[in-house]
Amino acid sequence: MTSKYAPLWNYIGKLNQEDFFLSFEQIKQILGFEIDHSFLNYKKELPDYGYSVSKISLKNKTVKFSKIESK
Template sequence: MSKYEPLWKHLQANESETLKLTYDDIKAVLGFDIDHSFLTCKKEAAQFGYRVGKISMKEKHVTFHKEEQL
């Protein structure tokens, strides 16, 4: 199990087409701050129906987009 799985499950339960979460929102879900390993693990979101869009270091948020189901 990935340390980011609680975040992916949170996205899956939300079902929004686009979801913007602040770093603080993500910390509230995970219980820890995201780090550089997030960049490696972001592809895991696809297993839960989402892809990671923009990661803003300046504004401290991450945008997620729901993947289209075939």
């Protein structure tokens, strides 16, 4: 089954940047819907794409993504 966040994970996986932020609005544009509390569960899928969620700022409405060091 494909995750509802797969479009976001694919987008992030293709960026090939070390650390970067995406605003909630940018994420909404990529996905077609706003992230909600379920994002906390779905973010566990992201390491399969070489990244992790390192910070979620509700104040700034941003999510910081970090590239995982490949071994």
